[in-house]
Amino acid sequence: MKQSLDMRQGQSLVMTPQLQQAIKLLQLSNQELTEFVEAEIERNPLLNKGEEDSSGDSERAQSDNREQLSLDESSGLGAARDQLDAPGEDVYEPGTGSDTATPAGSSGPSAKADWSGVGGGGSSEDFDYTANLSSDVSLHEHLHTQLNLAPLSAADRLIASRLIDETDDTGYLRADIEEVAVALGADTANVEAVLSVCQGFDPTGVMARSIPECLGLQLKELGRYDPAMEAMVQNLQLVAKHDLKGLADICGVDKEDLLDMMSELRQLSPKPGSSFASDASVAVTPDVFVRELPNGMFAVELNSENLPRVLMDKAYYAEVTALPMREKEKEFISECAASATWLIKSLDQRARTILKVASEIVRQQDAFFAHGVAHLRPLNLKQVADAIEMHESTVSRVTTNKYMSTPRGLFELKYFFSAAIPATGGGEAHSAEAVRHRIKTLIDNETPDNVLSDDQIVEILTGYGVDIARRTVAKYRESLNIPSSVQRRRILRASA
Template structure:
């Protein structure tokens, strides 16, 4: 056997992950708010990148456009992009159309929980020391409204007496929302009942000793311990369940409580659906033409030319990536709209199974592209605001081999069955599965339990009524 060296020529295609490609992938995955923040950062860093001021009505555009020869891969004109349509609709910039129902109805972001409490503190307390202690306490209340530090720890950190700290904690616990500033769930519920004038000795004992039994629906055990009837315990448990276990949730200022900004808006106009990529929050970008002279002048220093060329390529790459994101997002949402049109016409029960692969094949892109396109993005539709991932569902089997319904269409049926059940003898998960099977839908008990949990429906023992 002879061993030797040799040369061989072969053709192969490989995807090279260039910085431009990495940036394009990252931008595709950003939602509108994230992209807006990113663009602001790029505007601050790149002197060649600037915003394009839109001329007012009747005013002509006098800005000299950048030399097209410098564009290695020109970005399509917006007028050309606007010609793309779905079912008679068109893709336009969000700032080219009238304000939507979403914009008219979305309330302004209100104060955060801390701001809300600090305002009440300033109105209630004039003493400087107590106000500072109160501000420290408020600063240690979490987004759910609970005080996550003890009075002893506050006294040590603020170098004040524990008596003053406890007085200020009680003062803050009297503020709105009811239950705020409590150290645990039992105290939170007790404060709310006390402010309502409905706190009784039996309720105090339930809160102090039997909250796990309340959560598990063990009303017979509570009745035996308190020497009450199950019906009496049921009435008190109903009163407890009317209270708010997270009084701080619902205020502005926290990231999870901020109004969601839709990335895509789907509107019905004259019987047709129009897709609007919501890029109105983004500045229109262009390249500063002043710097072109540095590239064209013979006497410019080589270092200066290299810097300008690098910044130019970076600016053009960003503009192309944003435009490509808009086109890709529009293309993906067009497929979703076409596939899920029955949902938009009829509602949740008409939601069809849809996978990333289905959309990728129809849109002519890779599955990973679809995944990035829908990540953390929302669509404002005539039926409300939905995360784009909501429209993807693998569905479940049917007993008769019909087209698989999506889980989103099954869940309303489960809710209907639970709402119609005899509350003294609520349906078990197995009974719900059997009822669905009678309707031609085959689900395991475990799947029913999963969907029930996702709907926020308690288990059988917690739904049972005794009065």
Template sequence: MQATGQALVMTPRLRQAIEMLQMTNHDLAAFVAAEMEANPFLGRPVREDAPRDFDPGTPWVGAGVRSTPGRSLEEALARPLSLREHLTQQMFLVVPPGPARVIGEMLIDQLDEAGYITTTPEALAAQFGCSVEDVEEGLAALRGCDPTGIGAGSLAQCLEMQLSERGQMDSPTRVLLANLPLLAKGDMAALRRTCGVDEEGLRARIARVRACAPRPAAGFDHTPVVAVVPDVLMRALGPAAGGGWAVELNAATLPRVLLNRTYYNEVASSAGRDPRARTFLRERLEGASWLVKALDQRAKTILAVAGAVVERQAGFFTYGAAHLAPMTLKDIASDIGMHESTVSRVCADKFIGTPRGLLPLKFFFSSALAGTGGVVAHAGTAVRERIRALIASEDPQEPFSDDQIVQRLAAQGVAVARRTVTKYRRVLRIPTSADRRRAARVAA
């Protein structure tokens, strides 16, 4: 007896529909534009006004993401100078024409985000095709620019440049800069012995060091301006509408197409009985019809996923990150009756404009950590926020150990292991309790 079964055949159109589901609105618009070029039976509807509840020209601001549509000429001219522009202007005004200026301007592109050049002069000379002496002259020209400390090869050199400019460099301070690891550890006794000064003299020099800028380029924006437009928009509904949240696709960026059957009928009637022409026209009509339906299905799927995410994360939107609920792709798939892979494709590279900023849909998915005493499980992101809040509220002189944080989280109904607290604390880039205690003593 022959076994029977079912298998899903991946047709070209099914594959294309899956790819469309994963596209952002920007990518989808480019895809639709290409399809309209190739298919005469696709057309654009007359542009309607955007919904009054959403302003497509309003910048949606998120972490490291900015969009500034319609910026005026005055605003563009008034924008802050970039670090490169700031240094290049100084080179032109202060450094005489010659190799020093040319190499100095080339060195600007070697600066890291802190404002340092860590590459050796020998390596730079080989890269630029010049002598080490020429590189040294270019470095001297660059280091003479504002902000002081720019172009330094290390933190110690950066601090020395700033202290020298202020007339605060002496032998004990130079020794202090050579032993910055001891300062980071808060080993005051070792520093006093090494520098050969008393407690008061050491603290005075530490105060001068702390008044310096360890990252001279930090005042300049290094983040490239990337316009990220939300694929989905949400807003709070008023009491008159029953409360809750409204979720809509961003119509301002969503491509719209229509099937032009009138044009098809005109062309088909003029094609006569030519079988090749009629076959071509029929294939183009079927392709246009499929695209319109696929776009509609894509919109419905994205709305279903986004709506389910917003419903499950209502606590986050109302109260903040500490109330982010644990949620997996399987949870959303179960809510809307779709496969996990479909939910994953919908959430890939999609952003939602919320009252709490522009956020990727992937942000809302996190593993669950068990609660205590029958309390509901907690999202990992929410637990990290609780750890951050606990440490922010601690006594700097008596910081909480990881074990104490475990106990306090348990009192809040969150059951976590000590290793989990340690892992989350490291993710948050928070030092150990011992390091925090030493830092507090140095600051005092």
């Protein structure tokens, strides 16, 4: 054992604070990114929020002194849009993932989205603004308003207020009555009596402690809570299984009355508080647009309206640096300039990375856009990362909370990543999502005399070249909330 000095040469990745922040920017959603940029603008005096100018005069007048984030019409996005029209870049022809090219319109009527009403063009007289506003009143506020009108004493109002606060957004009371009584120093019977008054509030069924109690409250108001209906409500597990014989025996009614009772039960709301939102709803805005071109190809472009515009005021920077300053002030201004430059470049790189990943996803899943979900190919992060020469973790961050607006609807980028199901005979693998879709289609076409078991579905899929096990079929069926073949047979025969 002795001490010695050795020299070694090696490579390592040093995660600087700026690099860590750049990585963080990738996984931020649009709203989170906007909040982050606004915080940076407040902190950094050299940053300004870029504003739209329809004439463009203001931007041209300041172009010599300001460096604008290259994501608007005059900068990087314009270059990116130019690339969209160049074949072989971000414009893809359906079928290019296979050996043959297929026109997009060959699969039937076009599923292209209608954006003609967006941004104007429609008649303002036909638009009801108030009808498109969501209620700002929460369920708790609605219940407290009714409490103010209830004939209760001051002590009982305090109990009722506590019970309302213990009610969740769906309308169910999640607190234990005895615990509330102990916490407030009241009798359990008194708390129960106050709860009975609160359960008479609107919406009907609110502040119930279970689904049977919630449905019972609604049936009592309708005058339909007779012994037979009470027995059905207390045996909802048989209703879920569609066990008509078992329900008929418990309720003491014939099949015709039982079906009428089940029809009445379906008219009730198991979540009476669902019409009241605790928080204002946040609309999902797409990060990327995919549009179908007249020649059957697809173009991918960023949603420029959704990206924050940031300006570095170089004129102000030059004015400040020309003034006499102490050393700390010089360091502060230098740090602000470096931070502003870094933010602009990072936002530009983030946008380009999103566009690059989204373009590769469209290229890989072109059959889906042309023909639908049944043609969704198996795809994982590694395939996209290898194709665009990036790391898997980068692709994972880019696809988090990012959405793509397509002619077939709005999708999260992660939707297009699906596990592969092997094909029989060594053919091309099938997407798990496409297999799920095929299973659902087979079950939707069932008749009372031809209900498919999981084994029969396996045989049919094998005929289509899908190598799948019975337990996998059962797992996919359950993920689609489809009951077993026995339960489906009961439902079909009852509705026949």
